[in-house]
Amino acid sequence: MKTPEPVQVIKERRDTALNTLVRGINFVQFLGIRFDRRGDELTAVLPYDPKLIGNPMLPALHGGATAGFLEVAAVVQLAWQELWSKIEGGPFDPEQFVAEGRTRLPKTIDFSVDYLRAGLPRDAYARARVNRSGRRYASVHVEAWQDNVNRPFAQATGHFLMPQPKPDDDSSGG
16 A cells, blocks of 8 residues: 655645746736645635726725736636646646646636726735636636625626647647
8 A cells, every 4th residue: 555645745745836837927926926725625715916906086906907807817726626636646747747738828818807896905815716627628617805805896607719739738638
């Protein structure tokens, strides 16, 4: 019988894979977005920064920063869902995975944002729920909130073109 891996080794592998995934997205660094991971569930965190304010009279978060935050949360959730099966399937080297170019991100087909109320000058959080994910297409719903998860200040629905495996990928089962 195979001895199970220590929980710390599993946690470290998952965290390394997530950090490797988001490190390559420049917009994540620009906005300062972080991801809180609990098992396979991700919560995107947009820490407050004065540069994110669009209307200083209110003050309120800029709509573009809000939309970008929601879209990043959706794309990373889709990519994480794909990556999760690979990191849980056995030995996995995230650095090699990235070097081989196999972390291609889903491409946005369309993205519709509903601004429900002004985003206040404080940290924001978002969670994406994948409604459908097939080989070529995915549909995602995202909600962002600040102080109360039951009072979102923005939500979005997006449709994405999923990256196709490279011809040398072994994931086709052949």
